[in-house]
Amino acid sequence: MAGIIAGLLPEVIPAVARGEIRPVIDRTVDITDVQQAARRLRSGEAVGKIVLTLASE
Numbered sequence: 725m726a727g728i729i730a731g732l733l734p735e736v737i738p739a740v741a742r743g744e745i746r747p748v749i750d751r752t753v754d755i756t757d758v759q760q761a762a763r764r765l766r767s768g769e770a771v772g773k774i775v776l777t778l779a780s781e
Contacts, residue, residue, distance in 0.1 A: 748772030754779055 750772040753761045
């Protein structure tokens with residue numbers, strides 16, 4: 725796996741920095757709802773990444 729990542733770094737990281745590659749966000753969930761996020765990932769319904777957020781007080 726490390727070799728694959730190392731091979732991608734020269735092209736992928738600069739493309740991300742240029743905004744040519746952007747993550748697909750399925751939804752944002754508060755970290756207190758981590759079980760909900762895990763269920764969604766396991767169900768296969770998520771299209772993209774689930775972002776966990778920290779509540780700011």
